[in-house]
Amino acid sequence: SSYQSFNISDPKPRIIHKATVRDRLVHRAIYQKLYPFFDRTFISDSYSCRIGKGTYKALDQFRKYANKVSQNNTKTCWVLQCDIRKFFASVDHQNLFDILTRYIPDQNILKLLKEVIGSFNTQPGIGLPLGNLTSQLLANVYLNEFDHFAKHKLKAQFYIRYADDFVVLSDDKLWLNQIIPVVQRFLQDQLKLTLHPNKVTINTLTSGIDFLGYVTLPHCWILRTKTKRRMLRRVNQENIESYRGLLKHCDGHKLMQGLDSQIDSPSLRLRRSKAGMTKSVVF
Structure with missing residues (x-):
């Protein structure tokens, strides 16, 4: 597959890679076949590129969680915010394919997926193109591994992810500090991803949490x-x-x-x- 590249700058500079018309039709067919199955495996608090989810559903849930943690603003609510560094450009093809093989028994579909994944790279064996419909689904499949780790291993009850941004809310700042290196190890060891060093913060809700385009206050x-x-x-x-x-x-x-x-x-x-x-x- 060949890709046409172009730049966008709203809200921040990105390079979009557009596949050919024929390939986009193939991508849509794959997406329509696989989305209903994979969506059932995702946690409810993953909000990007999912039917019935989206930015405002994520913000609504954030507010509900903040009210629970703060007991209706009577206690301090701490928020850990993290951003995965250059996520789409860093997805490991073999890791992604190994995850897909755990779910998909059909060898023909797997062969087609391998071709789609291998059709683009930022360096050998790495990267998903921003602009592919399949990339949206594959990104959620890849980070679903981390979602379940966060919810079930870390016991992060108040966790929300939207694309490569995620938050964890708690009344315990010490615990939030303690889980940062655990999160970093999992992402590095299991998914070959890293947190953006300048975008890992812990702040109080009352100071204002800049998340998904809005600043949330109590x-x-x-x-x-x-x-x-x-x-x-x-x-x-x-x-x-x-x-x-x-x-x-x-x-x-x-x-x-x-x-x-x-x-x-x-x-x-x-x-x-x-x-x-x-x-x-x-x-």
């Missing part, structure tokens, strides 16, 4: 500052409704007022006029 979510600035910089009549939808999930009334005023600002009207968009939006 009584509300607020949009992270970088996202606010980006929205104010890019708002226009085409994207205002999608921003409105984003803000309805958090304490974003004042920001919405700011976006509305931006839409009606003289400078934006001038830019629209120059671009041939003379109609204004009425709310």
Whole structure:
């Protein structure tokens, strides 16, 4: 398989690898065949690229767990946050294939999966392409090993993972510090992955937890500052409704007022006029 590569920079720089049309059809067929089976093996607190899950379900669960740990904000809730360093670029092909063979008895499907996995690498035998539909499923299959370790071996009752980011909530800061090297050893020994050294933190809920695009506080979510600035910089009549939808999930009334005023600002009207968009939006 050949891949077309292109860069995106929202919200951060990434290289996306796009397969050919024929290969994308094959990837979709594989995904549709395997997703229902593998989804049943995943823990309930894995939220990325799953039907009925997603960002807001993860944030809702985070808030529920925070309320339990803090006993409705009467105790300190500590949050361990971790990020797996260059996850997609670091997935070991043989490790992934070994995991798949434990679940899939059909040799024809395994042969096809081996071809798909081997069609891309960041270095020999390593890496999944960002952009493949199959990569989303295979990423969850790979990290499902860690999910079960976290839940059942570490006994991390209040654990949530979204893609390569995960959090563990507890009222015991010492225990959270103690499990960090255990997590690091498992990821290294079993999955050949490492934690990002600058993205392992333990903070209190009251200090604000920046997770999945929002800062969670005891009584509300607020949009992270970088996202606010980006929205104010890019708002226009085409994207205002999608921003409105984003803000309805958090304490974003004042920001919405700011976006509305931006839409009606003289400078934006001038830019629209120059671009041939003379109609204004009425709310």
